[in-house]
Every structure is written in C-alpha cells, then in structure tokens.
Amino acid sequence: MSYGSHAYVPDARNESVLFNVNGKMLPREKAVVNVFDSGFMLGDGVWEGLRVHNGKVAFLQDHLDRLWEGAAALDIDIGLSQAELSARIEATLAINNMHEDVHIRLMLTRGLRSTPYQDPRVIISDATIVIAPEYKKADPETARRPLSLYTVSVRRGRADVQDPGLNSHSKINCITACIQAIKAGADEGLMLDPQGFVATCNSTHFFVVRKGEVWTSSGDYCLGGITRGKIIDLCRANDIPVFQKNFSLMKCYSADEAFTTGTFAGLAPVGEIDGRKIGSGKRGPMVERLQKLYMEHIHKDTVG
Template sequence: MSFGSHAYVADARNDTVLFNVNGELKIRADAVVNVFDSGFMLGDGIWEGLRVHNGRVAFMQDHLDRLWEGAKALDIDLGLSQDDLRQRIYDTLTANKMTEDVHIRLMVTRGLRSTPYQDPRVVVSEPTIVIAPEFKKPDPKTAERGLALYTVAVRRGRADVQDPGLNSHSKINCITACIQAIKAGADEGLMLDPQGFVATCNSTHFFIVRKGEVWTSSGDYCLDGITRGKIVDLCKANDIPVFEKNFRLMQCYSADESFTTGTFAGLAPVKSIDGRTIGDGKRGPLTKRLQALYLAHIHADTAA
C-alpha cells in the first residue's frame, strides 16, 4: 500500500515508544487525551512535524517560530517558553534513545472544555501539549519512483474563510482532497486556489521545473512550509532560477520535472499529474540535484 510521499518503513520499536503528554512520559498505547480535549472535540489546535537527524531536530527554530505564530493567531498561551518546549522534546528523545530516522508529531490544543462547545471561554485547563515521536524512516523508493498526483475539486480557501497558512488541527479540506485523489487511483491530491491557479498538494508543497527554472506557487494559499522555504533559498544560493508565482495546471502537464516537498520525505519526484506523464516519468536531474543540496543542508544544520 502506498501512502504517497509519506510512505514509510515499519519499525517494531514503535510499539513501546514513549510519548510525552503534558510533560509526562507514557507508553504509546497509554498516551491518551480526554474526550473533552479541544483537539479531539473541535480540531482546535496547531501542530508541527519534526525530523531528527544526528540526534538533533532539523530546523528546530523555524518550527518553533511557526508554532508560536499559530498559537498567537489562535490566542493560545502555551504556558511555557520555546526553550522549555525545546528541552521537553529533547528529553523525550533521550528517554527513547532516538537519534536518527525519527519523526515527531508535536501537537498543541487549547485544552479541556467543560462542555461540548466551541467558545474558548469554556476551556478549564492549560493547553494540551503532546510530543509523539516514532522511529519512522521514509520508504527509500519515494526519492526515486515518482508520485502520481490528481487535481481535486477541493480548493485551497481564502484567508478570510480559513487561513491556509495556519497549521491547524482542522484538516478536513485536505483529508477530503486526499480521499478524492485516492479514489482516482493517485497518491496525493493537487489543489488549486480560488482563482484556479496551482496552490499546493493536500499534504506537501508542489514544484515544477520548466526550461531550467523552478516554479512554485505564490504562497498565498498554502502553509508557510519549512522545507518549501529551504528549497527556494537553496535555489537562490546555487544560481538556480526560482519563482514563486501564479501558474496554470496546463503548464504543469508540459513541465520537464516536478516534485513535492515536506518535512518527512524531503523532496519526492512526481511522475504524473492527472494521467499525464511529467518529462520522461522519472526523477529529473534538477530534482536529484536539489535532493542532494537539501540533505547537505540538513546535515549542516544538525551538525551545528
């Protein structure tokens, strides 16, 4: 079974891994939240996906800054500093003896509610903070075999409806997009913005390569992706023409190469969109070069 860019290698160690729930370490099976938790009840919260390399979380400060920005937008006071949360994350990794090929789901919700109701004034606890690490290595084939994308009917919304830049627990639009793609026999859904321009995928960011130029969306209708931003910066630093712009779906079909970006798999090549083969259907040379540049960037960050 394929899970698109999130395909992974199963690891039996995860059965007994320790999760951190509000500062307490608990065996995975016992790491639960109350049914009155805001995240479970209403999707009221924010999250980050983190990768561990060489015993360090890659681009930790970028992720913490994005988390704090989201918390400010939702008027959630985490009740601890970035340094406190950073230490809690590393304490959890140490307890699990985790140093490599680890993925962390860091989740923050508004906390427990006294009754099933959306008004934040019924919250009766501090925020719920869960650190869920797993031994999770991306399927090595993902970096080469290519994803099949399908353009879904679900659009990325405007900021005055639900800000697509907010990494919220409420992901029903992306889930619906993913379901449509799966039903169409694809790996992931390609989503358009309200004007019909290409925006992003349901769980990753999207790039195409045309005549040596790297294109990605304007960013107006997608999450401020950490990996997306690193690829744009790497292109600029290595004299690779890169553009954040509006472009049409038909321009994707005739692209020379295409790839997605995300914290878990890094860069994953795209082999087809809506049944159209991209390039020769194989990982392109620029995609391969950017994969190497990105891995080197991760190693430099975690070594520092």
Template sequence: MATHVYQQDPRNDSILININGELFPRNEAKISVFDSGFILGDGVWEGLRLHHGKLAFVEQHMKRLYDGAKALDLDIGLAKTELIERIMATCQANQMHDGVHIRLMVTRGVKATPYQDPRVTISAATIVIIAEFKTPLAPSEAGVTLFTTHVRRGYPDVQDPKLNTHSKLNCIFACIQAAKAGVDEALMLDPHGFVATCNSTHFFIVTQDEVWTSSGDYCLDGITRRNVINLCKQHGIVVREKNFTLSDVYAADEAFITGTFAGLTPVSEIDGRKIGTGDNSKTKILQQHYINLIEQQG
C-alpha cells in the same frame, strides 16, 4: 499515503509518549474526550525530524507553531526553549538519535462542556509529543503520482491556509479523492484556478531550467518549501513564486513535492499525464543540496 510511507519498526510498539510533560507507554497515552483538539480540532501542530541527534530546522518550526498559536489566541504555556527541551527529553527517553519523526500537537486544553467558545476551557494547553522511528520508503524510481482535486485552498478570511492547525478537513477531503483515484497525493488549486499546493506536501515544477512554485498566498509556508526556495537562490538556480496553471504543469520538464518527512520527492504523473522524460536532473541536484543542508544543522 505513498508520500508518507515508512519502514515498519518494531521499536514503535513500546515508545513513550509525552502528554503535558509526563511519559506514558503507547497503549496508555490518552487525552480527555473534552479536549479542545478532540471536540473541535482547536489547536496547532508541527512535524519535525530528529537527524543525528538534532532537531532539523527547529527554530523555523517553533516560529510557525508560536505564530499560529498567537493568531488563535492560544497560550502554549511554555517558552520555545522549554518546549524544545521537552521534545528532546522525549527522544532521549526513547533512546532516539536518528531516523525519527516527531508530531508535536498543542490544543487549547480541556473544556467544561463540548462547546466552541474558548472561554469554557478549564485547563492549560494540552501538549502531546509523539516521537516514532520512521525512515521514509523511497517511492518508485519514477516518482509519485498526483490527481487534481475539486477541493480548493480557500481565502484566509474563511480558513487561513497559512495556519498549521488541527482543522484539516479540506485537505482530508482532497486526500480521500486522491486515494479513490488511485494516486499518491492530491494537487490543490486556489480559488482563482492557479496551482496552490498538495494536500500534505508542497508542489514545484521545473520548466525551461527554472523552478516554479505557487505564489504562496493559498498554502502553508512549509519549512522544506522555504528551504528549497532559498537553496535555489544560493546555488544560482532561477526560482519563482508565481501563479501558474495546470497547462504549465502538464508541459513541465520535471515536478517534485517537498515535506518535512521525505524531503524532496519527484513526481512522475499528474492527472494521467507523464511529466517530462523522467530524467529529473534538476530535482536530483536539489535533493543533494537539501541533504547537505540538513547535515549542516547543528
């Protein structure tokens, strides 16, 4: 939870939630118990930020959403431009301009009976947009803590980790284990024992003045992850997508995680080992580059 903690905002008590193009007060927003997302976790989703009245990296988010829906043979029923307009209309109805996190969820729709076969779906896709006022709370100055979970990121023929679907049970297991261990997030390995990602964020280390992240074979191609990789290339920082082990992690000079909600966050400790000296100089440089990139959106 510490990687996604936010300032409590009383305005969220009265937000309007968009369900299939219709706005409902928060306490009246409901979907059917026969919805594919509720019954089976059958759907795709995105988390977006509204920054100074604009949706940050919205084209990248839409591509991932529609690519995932296509892989699942799920018809969203709206063009990308129409869906973006619906998101913006939801924000405008809530008088939102900045410091907003949006959860966009698309499921296959309502079923005639609780069964997995898509052919028993009897409605169009269910599209839910929840926009909330959310400003991330800064972690301790040292950064967040991680614990390596026994839950692995699996092969794509079991559950493709590149799909941002509602079926997140492996990540939930990892999250629970991290919480029981008293840390902020779980670090997850791939089937071969190399570092893959975290349960809800992406993972980087800094070693010998280079930035390393996983090969990407066993993790979602995160929007912030990809932007950080591109920022490294643009600013002459050596960045590598490669296999590396926990031994490399423990010996790293710095570590940080990335995500849409909080951007870049330093990591202070992993499995009880302190990471580096706590200087985090490279992380701070990349944090500023990322802030500048968001400001350039428009």
C-alpha cells in the same frame, strides 16, 4: 499499498516508545487525551511535524516560530517558552534513546473544555502539549519512484474563510482532497486556489521545473512550509532561478520535471499529473540535484 510521499518502513521499536503528554512520559497505548480536549472535540489547535537527524531536530527554530505564530493567531496560551518546549522535546528523545530516522508529531491544543462548546471561555485547563516520537524512516524508494498526482475539486480557501497558512488540527479540506485523489488512483491530491491557479498538494508542497527554472505557487494559499522555504533558499544560493508565482495546470502538464516537498520525505519526484506523464516520467536531474543540496543542508544544520 502506496502511501505516496509519506510511505515509510515499519519499525517494531515503536511498540515500546514513550510519548510525552503534558510533561508526563507514557507508553504509546496509554498516551491519550480527554474526550473534552479541544483538539479532539473541535480540531482547536496547531501542530508541527519534526524530523530528527544526528540526534537533533532539523530546523527546530523554524518549526517553533511557526507553532508560536499559529498559537498567537488562535489566541492560545502555550504556557511554555520556546526554550522550555525545546527542552521537553530533547528529554523525550533522550528517554527513548532516539537519534536517527525519527519523526515527531508535536501537537498543541487549547486544553480541556467544561462542556462541548466552541467558545474558548469554557476552557478549564492549561493548553495540551503532546510530543509523539516514532521511528519512521521514509521509504527509500520515495526519493526515486515518481508520485502520481490528481487535481481535485477541493480548493485551498481564502484567508477570510480559514487561513490556509494556519497549520491547524482541522485538516478536513486536505483529507477530502486526499480521498478524491485516492479514489482516482493517485498518490496525492493537487489543489488549486480560488482563482484556479496551482496552490499545493493535500499534504506536501508542489514545484515544477521548466527550462531550468524552478516554479512554485505564490504561497498565498498554502502553509508556510519549512522544507518549501529551504528549497527556495537553496535555489537562490546555488544560482538556480526560482519563482513564487501564479501558474495554471497547463504549465504543469508541459513541465520538464515536478516534485513535492515536506518535512518527512524531503523532495519526492512527480511523474504523472491527471494521467499525463510529466517530462520523462522519471526523477529528473534538477530534482536529483536539489535532493542532494537539501540533505547537505540538513547535515549542516544538525551537525555543523
């Protein structure tokens, strides 16, 4: 069974990994939260996916800044400084002796509620902070094997409904999009914005390549992706024309190449959208070039 861009290699070491729950190191099976926790009860929180290379979290400052921005939007008091949270992440990696092919789910919720109710005034604890590291190597084939996408009916919403730039625990719109894509036999869902322009995928960002140009959405209806931003920066630094703009599905079907981006797998080629072959249907030269540039950039950030 394929899990699209999030396909991974199972690793038995995960059975003994310790998770960090509010500063306490706990075995995986005992790393639990209270049923009154805001994240469990209402999806009230924000999160980050972090990738460890060479014993260091790649682009950590970017991820922390996004977490802090989300917490501010939700009026959540994290209770730690960025330096303190960084130290907690480092301690979690150290106690587990983790250095490479590690993925961390960093979760922040508003904390415990005294009763099942959405009003934040019923909070009776500090914020909940969970650091869940796993040995999780992306399936090597993900970089080469083209993904299939399906355009779903679930739209990315406007900021006055639920800001799509907020990386909240509430991911129901993305989950329903993913379900639609799976039922259609695809790896992932391609989501449009309220005007019908291409926005993003349900769990990754989306790009097309047309006549040597790299296009991605305007960014108005998608999460401020860290990897997405790095690819845009790399294109600019390497004289590759790149545009953030509105474009329709018609421009996708006739693209030379397409790909997705995300923290976990980096760049993954797309070979099919809605049953239509994109370009050659295989990984193209632009995707291969950007994959190489991106890995060099990660190495520079975590070693250099």
